[in-house]
Amino acid sequence: MGKPKFYDLNVHSKPDGESTIEELTALAKHFGYSGLAITNHSNTGVPSMASRTEDFEIFSGIEIMATSPSKLHGLIGKYRKNVDVLIVHGGNENINRAAVESPNVDVLSHPQMGRNSGLNHILAKSASENNVAIEFNLDAIIKGRGGRRAQTLSNFRTNLNIARKYDVQVLLTSNASSYFDLRAPREMIALAGLFGMDKDEAVSALSLTAEGIIERKRSKLGFIREGVEVIREDVLKDVGDGL
Amino acid sequence: MKILPPTMRQRKRYLAFELISKERISRDELIRELFSSMGSLLGDVGSSECGLRLLTFEDSKGIIQCAHTRTEQTRASIATITDISGRKVVINVFGISGTVATATDKYLKGVKVFNLEEQSHIN
Numbered sequence: 552m553g554k555p556k557f558y559d560l561n562v563h564s565k566p567d568g569e570s571t572i573e574e575l576t577a578l579a580k581h582f583g584y585s586g587l588a589i590t591n592h593s594n595t596g597v598p599s600m601a602s603r604t605e606d607f608e609i610f611s612g613i614e615i616m617a618t619s620p621s622k623l624h625g626l627i628g629k630y631r632k633n634v635d636v637l638i639v640h641g642g643n644e645n646i647n648r649a650a651v652e653s654p655n656v657d658v659l660s661h662p663q664m665g666r667n668s669g670l671n672h673i674l675a676k677s678a679s680e681n682n683v684a685i686e687f688n689l690d691a692i693i694k695g696r697g698g699r700r701a702q703t704l705s706n707f708r709t710n711l712n713i714a715r716k717y718d719v720q721v722l723l724t725s726n727a728s729s730y731f732d733l734r735a736p737r738e739m740i741a742l743a744g745l746f747g748m749d750k751d752e753a754v755s756a757l758s759l760t761a762e763g764i765i766e767r768k769r770s771k772l773g774f775i776r777e778g779v780e781v782i783r784e785d786v787l788k789d790v791g792d793g794l
Numbered sequence: 795m796k797i798l799p800p801t802m803r804q805r806k807r808y809l810a811f812e813l814i815s816k817e818r819i820s821r822d823e824l825i826r827e828l829f830s831s832m833g834s835l836l837g838d839v840g841s842s843e844c845g846l847r848l849l850t851f852e853d854s855k856g857i858i859q860c861a862h863t864r865t866e867q868t869r870a871s872i873a874t875i876t877d878i879s880g881r882k883v884v885i886n887v888f889g890i891s892g893t894v895a896t897a898t899d900k901y902l903k904g905v906k907v908f909n910l911e912e913q914s915h916i917n
Contacts, residue, residue: 574910577908577910578814578884578908578910581886581908582886692874693873693874693876694876696834697834700835729882730884730910731814731876731882731883731884732876732884733884734873734884735886735887737869737887738869738870738872738873738886738887739873741866741867741869741870741873742870742873742874744866744867744870745835745867745870
């Protein structure tokens with residue numbers, strides 16, 4: 552195994568954030584990332600396009616903001632086909648539950664609700680079954696100060712314990728809204744150490760978990776329904792032309 | 795006072811870093827922010843254990859000294875710096891060495907600090 556490739560899968564660009572995709576990409580490249588997912592909030596416009604260069608990939612993503620589980624399911628249906636990374640903006644009991652119960656969701660972002668970590672054994676089991684990763688948005692540690700940050704750290708510690716016990720995937724992200732909010736992978740790992748994540752876990756949360764999410768979407772491209780999937784597109788096209 | 799024999803001295807690590815910002819930041823401002831962010835994250839006890847010192851800071855890059863067992867905490871507290879006197883900054887650690895000389899040679903010599911304006915015309 553060579554050097555791990557690092558990805559930051561929750562980054563907000565203009566108009567949701569303050570920086571352009573070019574600015575974010577330039578700094579992320581400099582920091583040694585192999586890719587970013589631009590995951591603007593669903594109420595700020597259409598998801599950005601994915602693009603790929605030799606040494607850097609930009610994934611299209613969305614962070615869905617929903618007020619109720621039924622609206623959430625509607626939005627998941629609307630965006631799932633078009634994006635690589637589908638994140639649900641958590642922090643509400645019903646939304647958290649609906650998110651971890653949906654196999655179409657990749658990541659549940661900041662599930663914590665004030666003093667409550669937002670995750671329990673039941674949600675964790677669902678998240679594990681449905682392959683929904685739990686996000687640790689490090690911006691809360693970077694930008695917070697005092698009591699609020701102490702609360703965030705203990706919430707993260709609780710969630711990490713639950714995730715370990717039920718084998719839930721964990722993801723480290725910057726949740727950046729400006730390129731000044733990005734941090735290099737090694738800094739992200741050091742920050743994750745503050746709430747008890749060891750180095751190997753943190754490395755895989757930045758690389759393997761992120762790669763898994765992207766790969767899953769890629770393999771789903773040919774997915775039609777359980778047991779039926781497109782293996783060779785050209786055959787399908789020929790048949791289509793013949794009809 | 796006579797200095798301690800080498801075996802009794804505390805072991806150190808040296809972090810080579812760059813400071814990315816649109817504006818110039820002075821050494822004094824950086825020192826103040828380093829200690830304030832570390833104090834806020836780790837408290838007075840934690841800060842004293844880290845033994846942070848800013849050794850050099852020139853042209854937006856420099857070297858920070860810390861205790862050899864506290865490199866991760868030092869990195870984390872550096873990462874929590876978001877702005878210095880209202881100007882947005884981000885500090886990137888190039889690498890860590892056991893001596894000032896290697897830190898300088900390996901990470902700082904000939905390295906240009908990231909500058910967004912210079913980047914954009916390349917892209």
